Amino acid sequence: xxxxxxxxxxxxEFLLQIKAIKLQPNNPFTWASGWKSPIYCDNRIxxxxxxxxTYIRQKLAQLIQEEFGTVDVIAGVATAGIPQGVLVxxxxxxxxxxxxxxxxxxxxxxxxxxxxxxxQRVAVIEDLISTGKSSLQAVDALRKAGLSVAGLVxxxxxxxxxxxxxxxxxxxxxxxxxxxxxLIKYAADQSFIMxxxxxxxxxxxxxxxxxxx
Numbered sequence: 087x088x089x090x091x092x093x094x095x096x097x098x099e100f101l102l103q104i105k106a107i108k109l110q111p112n113n114p115f116t117w118a119s120g121w122k123s124p125i126y127c128d129n130r131i132x133x134x135x136x137x138x139x140t141y142i143r144q145k146l147a148q149l150i151q152e153e154f155g156t157v158d159v160i161a162g163v164a165t166a167g168i169p170q171g172v173l174v175x176x177x178x179x180x181x182x183x184x185x186x187x188x189x190x191x192x193x194x195x196x197x198x199x200x201x202x203x204x205x206q207r208v209a210v211i212e213d214l215i216s217t218g219k220s221s222l223q224a225v226d227a228l229r230k231a232g233l234s235v236a237g238l239v240x241x242x243x244x245x246x247x248x249x250x251x252x253x254x255x256x257x258x259x260x261x262x263x264x265x266x267x268x269l270i271k272y273a274a275d276q277s278f279i280m281x282x283x284x285x286x287x288x289x290x291x292x293x294x295x296x297x298x299x
Contacts, residue, residue, distance in 0.1 A: 104132065130213070143176075146239055187220070202231055
């Protein structure tokens with residue numbers, strides 16, 4: 087049985103415990119985009135922790151079945167979605183492919199690696215959703231290759247309105263194991279942050295591009 091709220095809490099707990107997610111309200115990080123942020127998420131760290139890795143693999147596989155039913159192939163999004171996707175494909179006994187961030191500059195010039203068959207129903211794997219733009223570029227590439235995208239699953243989402251809008255516009259369903267709201271509440275309850283940091287952290291999510299300027 088897939089118990090959504092229990093899984094959201096458990097994944098939030100894991101990500102904080104292994105420091106895959108770091109919260110620094112008073113010493114913000116700078117993202118590659120230039121945004122200032124009180125949170126930094128690197129889900130690659132889950133791969134170094136076998137029990138966490140196993141839990142995430144199993145729950146992503148269950149989430150796909152719960153949300154999308156039967157699929158024919160699993161696709162990882164380069165780069166962090168590739169190892170997670172391989173694990174999920176193994177869990178479900180399905181073929182695996184992955185989508186490059188840009189087409190190969192030599193050889194076949196491929197954008198999608200692995201064997202694809204037109205009409206296959208594919209579930210896409212990401213590690214993290216921020217605005218959703220890079221994820222949806224992969225979805226677009228798969229559709230252009232003749233695949234039917236059932237939807238996308240990820241470990242964690244910041245829950246930006248922009249992501250909701252982008253996925254809606256692309257007509258792509260998505261689901262995640264955990265999310266920013268659950269994480270912040272758990273972090274405060276377990277003293278990873280102070281209770282009075284919650285409003286501060288929620289203001290960042292409402293307007294991340296302008297926060298900290």
